[in-house]
Amino acid sequence: MQAETQADSTKKGFARSALDAMLIPLLSILTAVILGGIIIVLVRGNPFVAYYGLLQGSFGSASALSETAVWATPYIFAGLAVALAFKGGLFNIGAEGQLALGATTAALMGYALPEWLGFDLPRIVHLPLVIIIGAGAGAFWAAIVGYLKAYTGGHEVINTIMMNYIALNSISFLLNGPMKDPNPNNVIARTPLIAESAHIPPIFEGLRVHWGFVLALLAAYLVWWMLNKTTLGFEIRTVGSNPDAAKYAGMNVKRIIILTMTLSGMLAGLAGTFEVTGLNYRHELGFSIGYGFDAIAIALLGKSHPLGVVLASILFAAMRNGATRMQFLTQMPVDLISMLQALILLFVAADAIIRYIYRIKSQGERVVLTRGWGG
């Protein structure tokens, strides 16, 4: 009897803690939406029509749903990348570069591998190879930063930013030069189309949503499982919350730091890879601008929890996707969405503001996400 009560109370505790975890993000979204409405009124628009357009454009039809899922796929992967790094006490601002590099490498493997080999590969060989190499490129790019962090103390925030610019500059060079689509009609910096054997098929005939979305959900589950059910996950979380304790407990902190960055980069690389193999079938300059920062917002909004990341990604994807419809209905510029997202992020980051507005008492300890330059 008593045991049952105890189980009951833990269950209740879980429910309440889940609610508490969701409460701040939900109130942040609500507050941002209200503020966004005020902004729309200020620029002489109708907020109800605008938000109706946003909803209709993102969830109103099968194709709208499909497009939302299409947008959500890279968001989930990149958001998981940032969230995983947060769990390990690292701030990966470099998802942008890792994603772009993954996409470029995947595109290269997609169009050039059959040429190099001199024969066509079957999809069952070609596609996995492209995915592995694309993910590997992202992983490698982030691993450099992890290595520098572990062995020289170079701060990952600056280094990932620098690696972003190195990646974007190098990719600009490649897409304007050696990897440029040789088609004489082409003036855009983009690669040739990848081979058919490297395509990820769409889930439904006629809609653009592809199996990458399902894999993104699977990845979210795997990240959760890895973080909570494996020794490695325990080590990552320990290093993230208290590196000194991890060291005295005999964990190899340097190895964990490098591994965390590598896994994080791998997820970001996958985001780029699936954009190429599932959607665009090539890499084009400038398509990925902004994913990296959106991913940070998503990870923060999702409180670095894989399920939270998935939900936040769908929200952001819906906003991006519905924005076109909103613009059509109300002539509100699409950039309004960036404002809304920035406001959401602002309130999630400064939860004290939300707690103050809605009179919510603070519970538990503050979560350490990053450390200053010295750490």
Place this chain on the structure above:
Amino acid sequence: MDWRRFSFIFLIIVVLFGAVVMVGITKSTPIITVTSMLATTIAVATPLVLGALSGVFCERAGVVNIGIEGMMLTAAFFGWLGAIYMFHVFGFEKWPSILIGLLTAILAGTLMGLLHAVLSITYKVDQIIGGTVINILAVGLTGFLNRQLFFGKGSAFGGQIPNSPGNLLNIHVPLTEIFTPICGGSANCTEIVRAINSVLDQRPIAITAIILVFVSHYVLFNTRWGLRTRAVGEHPKAADTVGINVIRMRYANVLIGGALAGLAGAYFTIESVPSFEPLLTNGRGFISLAAMIFGNWTPIGAWVASLLFGASQALQIKMQLFRDVIPPEWAFLQQSYVVGLIPYILTMIILTGIIGRTTPPAADGVPYEK
């Protein structure tokens, strides 16, 4: 800043300049190449210097500022907007409009600094997250307003961007005029004087930036204010014990940092070119952050580091000028992306500590709680 890093920076700058002289040898004399590149270096380093100074003030007081990029972008937009509104809507003359634009930029930067201060000092938000919020907010805000004000429904300018009243121009130092009689008829002498003159003729914000480097150095290391700022950044508890108001010092310095980033933003739309496009700061805020670390959180060090980054950017510009004299096998160097990698790679090398360790203020990034 220790001699090792100083000589390293000097060496790289010499190599960069040497490269341009070599490439351009058939087109112009070395002295003209060097001075024109030096002039470009000083000009393009301006936002980097100001951004780095912004970081120095914030971080010396113990507040990490990775929002410099966003502050610059916001300031660049509002400065430009202010100038346009004054000129077209309120009917001001050209120069008053530009001046008000400049002040608007500084004000916009200061307000972003205030936001950062509120987030990181009052609400004790993780300061790196706070800076990221500012960066994302700046992109959203400027993008939205830019589109809404000029292309949106019922915009004041009928769907097109009006001409800006103009930008700040070079201030002429009358060096040539003074020295020409002294030189007598010597052509060499006149050429040298004219070349030096071309370096000195800079635009107002560029000159202000250099003055501010030395002012900041003096303020931080020779005044009571500077001592208190550093105390608050190194050991806030001790500072509090001796009666320094930690919160107020931090607020003041972050606001100063915001204003400096605002001035850096003004460089883009009020001084460099009189126009705005989304994302025009293009990572310069992050480079100035790197320059600040590179310069070990000192104004003069940050200035020298900014000059290094400026030189590599100047190299990029000069390479394009010498397009037709570069041998074909080196043609890929003309592509700005390749030379453009230099500052980023250098920054990462610096961070490894190979060329001397950098030491941030001890309480940098730690919110103060009594």
